[in-house]
Amino acid sequence: MNKLVFLGGEDVSARIEISKKFMAFGYKIEIIGTQNEAIFIKNNIPYKKYTLNREFNIFNDLKTIFELRKILKKLDKETIVHAFDTKPTLYLPIAALGLSNIKVVRTITGMGRIFTEENIKNTILKLIYNVVQKAVNYRVDFTVFQNDDDYNYFIKYNLVKIDKTKVIKSSGLDIEKFITSLNKDLNSLKESLKIRDKTTFILVSRMVKQKGILYYLEAAKLCHENGYDFNFLLVGQLDTDKSITLNEIEEYSPYVTYLGRREDVKELLQISDIFVLPTYYREGVPRVLLEASALGLPLITTNMPGCKDVVIENYNGKLVKIKNSEDLYKAMITLANEDTSLYSLNAKEKVKEFDLNKIVNQYNDVYKKIGDK
Numbered sequence: 001m002n003k004l005v006f007l008g009g010e011d012v013s014a015r016i017e018i019s020k021k022f023m024a025f026g027y028k029i030e031i032i033g034t035q036n037e038a039i040f041i042k043n044n045i046p047y048k049k050y051t052l053n054r055e056f057n058i059f060n061d062l063k064t065i066f067e068l069r070k071i072l073k074k075l076d077k078e079t080i081v082h083a084f085d086t087k088p089t090l091y092l093p094i095a096a097l098g099l100s101n102i103k104v105v106r107t108i109t110g111m112g113r114i115f116t117e118e119n120i121k122n123t124i125l126k127l128i129y130n131v132v133q134k135a136v137n138y139r140v141d142f143t144v145f146q147n148d149d150d151y152n153y154f155i156k157y158n159l160v161k162i163d164k165t166k167v168i169k170s171s172g173l174d175i176e177k178f179i180t181s182l183n184k185d186l187n188s189l190k191e192s193l194k195i196r197d198k199t200t201f202i203l204v205s206r207m208v209k210q211k212g213i214l215y216y217l218e219a220a221k222l223c224h225e226n227g228y229d230f231n232f233l234l235v236g237q238l239d240t241d242k243s244i245t246l247n248e249i250e251e252y253s254p255y256v257t258y259l260g261r262r263e264d265v266k267e268l269l270q271i272s273d274i275f276v277l278p279t280y281y282r283e284g285v286p287r288v289l290l291e292a293s294a295l296g297l298p299l300i301t302t303n304m305p306g307c308k309d310v311v312i313e314n315y316n317g318k319l320v321k322i323k324n325s326e327d328l329y330k331a332m333i334t335l336a337n338e339d340t341s342l343y344s345l346n347a348k349e350k351v352k353e354f355d356l357n358k359i360v361n362q363y364n365d366v367y368k369k370i371g372d373k
Contacts, residue, residue, distance in 0.1 A: 146284030149305035172359030212278030
């Protein structure tokens with residue numbers, strides 16, 4: 001039986017569905033992450049917890065690497081360890097130096113904040129990022145990218161060997177499971193949120209500046225000021241880096257209903273008409289765009305890597321300029337005043353490209369390839 005370990009951070013539970021698919025293939029699965037273990041126990045998946053600081057701190061980072069190394073040493077021979085997210089994909093090959101019992105696979109789920117904005121600090125950090133990626137590459141058996149832009153960057157700067165790479169777009173969405181567990185009675189939810197019989201826009205994300213939250217808020221204000229009476233929902237937890245504060249969000253409370261972190265995101269998407277993600281963060285492929293698509297919501301997002309892999313202009317949504325509330329406002333008005341039934345059908349069709357079963361088959365091909373070496 002093949003042993004497969006998924007390594008991630010605070011949202012590693014997102015790997016539970018793909019883990020179950022590989023269990024059905026006969027893989028012995030384990031997950032390593034920083035979340036509470038309860039959800040993994042509930043799903044009967046062996047889990048180990050480690051500590052991870054999302055911000056750069058050399059002492060904490062070294063502590064994490066040594067902690068991971070202790071875990072990796074105890075794994076069976078020929079175990080495939082597959083890391084997701086920025087820091088784990090860097091730490092894994094370092095922690096695996098000199099260990100012959102594991103194969104190292106990583107998925108680059110976007111390029112992160114340092115590739116989001118141009119400034120002196122980020123320029124220096126990008127140089128460091130490139131040096132580290134080049135240094136650890138020889139201990140990586142295979143690298144997966146979620147979009148062509150990230151793949152092309154790594155190839156351009158010789159950060160990977162082309163024969164050890166592949167583009168697999170997104171981490172996948174189990175579409176059948178997602179749409180067959182829908183809640184049909186949504187009237188009470190609408191009533192509790194005072195959703196009026198108007199077009200409803202929704203944005204679901206962590207409340208970080210780079211996700212374009214403030215531009216969404218400003219676009220909602222522009223709609224109101226220009227006489228357009230829409231519903232605007234904003235969903236997601238405040239981030240630990242406090243890049244957006246609750247006070248900043250509440251300044252727009254006359255126009256936008258902020259709901260914070262919610263466990264009923266699927267239901268909130270169901271009562272909405274148009275999904276918005278004005279991100280300028282270097283995404284892999286945002287899962288929330290796939291979830292909104294599966295429910296047939298037309299999409300408004302930015303012409304950014306990952307986002308433009310999901311949204312095709314005037315097919316299943318609109319692509320807008322980054323950091324531009326005026327352009328976002330215009331796209332909102334356009335879609336709100338159009339018949340979006342075709343957009344909805346196209347969204348459901350486009351998302352089939354990202355079905356979890358297709359993603360699993362592509363990853364299985366990768367595991368077989370490195371296992372044959």
